[in-house]
Amino acid sequence: MKVTVIGSHLCKDTVDALDILKNKKIEVEFLNISxxxxxxxxxxxxxxxxxxxxxxxxxxxxxxxxxxxxxGTKTFDIDKIY
Structure with missing residues (x-):
């Protein structure tokens, strides 16, 4: 599974989501808006x-x-990512 994360390293929620996905061993494409x-x-x-x-x-x-x-599903909820 691969998840695209659009956010910023300046945002705690984004940093937390990236950590959670990394710990779940999910491939991430990070688009840093900052x-x-x-x-x-x-x-x-x-x-x-x-x-x-x-x-x-x-x-x-x-x-x-x-x-x-x-x-293509879009969400703000990290808990929807398995």
Missing amino acids: EDLTSLKKYLSYRETEEMYNEVRKNGGIGIPLLILED
Whole structure:
């Protein structure tokens, strides 16, 4: 299994998610929005168009880490990754 994580090393939730996935021996592609403008642009396209971000936008949140499974499923919930 491979999971794409979009987030930032500046975000504790992102760092925690990366550690959990590493401990579960899950392959990770990490897109760091703090270090790469291409990753930031990709993240912003999700944040501005995905329905799952409605509450995040409403509450002024950032919405990271975003976890994308191989089948394209997107979630904020690390517990959904087995």
